[in-house]
Amino acid sequence: MAVDRLKQDQYIRNRVLLMHVKCGMMLDARKLFEEMPDRNIVSWNTILAGLVDSGEYREAFGLFLPMWEEYPEGDTRLFATMIRASAGVGLISVGKQLHTCALKIGVGEDIFVSCTLIDMYCKCGSIEDAQLVFDDMPEKTTVGWNSIIAGYALHGYTEEALSMYYEMRDSGAVMDHFTLSIVVRICTRLASRKHAKEAHAVLIRRGFGRDVVASTALVDFYSKWGRIEDARHVFDGMPTKNVISWNALIHGYGNHGRGEEAVEIFVQMIRRGMSPNHVSFLGVLAACSRSGLSEHGWEIFQSMSRDHKVKPRAMHYACMIELLGRQGLLDEAFALIRSAPFKPTLNMWAALLTACRVHQNFELGKLAAEKLYGMEPEKLSNYIVLLNIYNSSGNIKEAAEVVQALRKKGLMMRPACTWIDVNQSSHCFLSGNKSHAQAKEIFQKVDELMAEIRRLGYVPSQEKHLLHDVDEREAQFPFYHSEKLAVAFGLLNTADWTPLEMVQSHRMCNDCHNAMKLITMVSRREVSVRDGSRFHHMKDGNCSCGDYW
């Protein structure tokens, strides 16, 4: 009788512990755990999982050995949790050791352990080890597939990730809302709408249309692929929305140059009682800057810490610097940099540099560029920014020196590339590259287009662009930049009036931007170009970016 009572108490104490853990009340949870007279394996696992969930990895590792001493036969839950902790700290050596131990004591084959191992190896950078674990799984479970697919996507192996998804589908494995969320994210990074539409259809058919995460992924997808109305439609149909959903839509409107709507959504979000986070502010401030809504921008910037307890970070400052920069208020922008309550960051200098590039202020621009160069000489993007200003100001000698320095450090520069979706398949173009089957026609078409737009007053730039082509000398001039090849290819292979949609790895150069706008006039086509951070919707000779990018 008394034993039953004790057991019952232990059960209740574990439930109370779990409740605290699930509510994130880790201080109380730890206290409860330490004061427990009768800890069992469940108590240990509960507290450990809680610590890992809240990112307290050090504390979790501190409990690992004491627990193992108490239960030397090992436990699958314990190992799954600790492997998750090593993914959290990003230490593959720790994860490997746990993997070895798990195998030794015979819990390494467990499905949960295998799945966390796959995830851990992916997050720690070894997709090969993850693949080995996956291959060894006697039965490929849904979570196993999800983890390996997400891993490939995480590492930028987008095509591989997509083909693994189809492999999963064909294997008869059950797909869940996790799978489809991952696939939508993969589609977001691919130059094809076909797969995403299919994923969207599967999602609805399988009854995951109401899932917050999958729907948010769709909102992001449609907005990144130029279908902001579709994004809005998905968003409006979501029964529950969280901060991330709102943020996706705010960023979507901002990226489409529709600042008023971004602000409207932002205001609505607050009205509905949702607390904006730093990502929300990033989106709405960037939107204000791009649409020239400087008053809204300043008001929101000031409301951050005043009303919402969100401290402006460097990127928020960078947005405001951009906002000033667009208005040509370069000195004010410089003053804002100096007034920041922290050391100015790269992004802030980069924003100033862009403003200087557009407004042709090379003096301040050079200062910004040198700041950047000095701050993180090992970082590739700094060289690119510096290269940009040298390219833009025609300083080919300095640009070449930057490229030299870059090579010396062994930093790899990826060639500029543009994808275009034509007749449901995606084509990739590299600047100056003649390997495409239609290369001859394409180059000819570019020449024709250039001649046509010259009549509209286009003057080809004489600048050289080392960013585009480090190795191919003949393509150093911007005539055959990847975006020009892609647009020529699109015009050749689609019916009149078909809008052209392209994605590229890099920011368009001035010359391409100019040429592209004029091409929309001579060809009577709409062209949209997306780079890493914005859309250019071009029509009748104008661009949605307002010539500032």
Added chain:
DNA sequence: ATAGTCACGT
């Protein structure tokens, strides 16, 4: 009774 995989920004 306790465990694993997903979505927004840089």
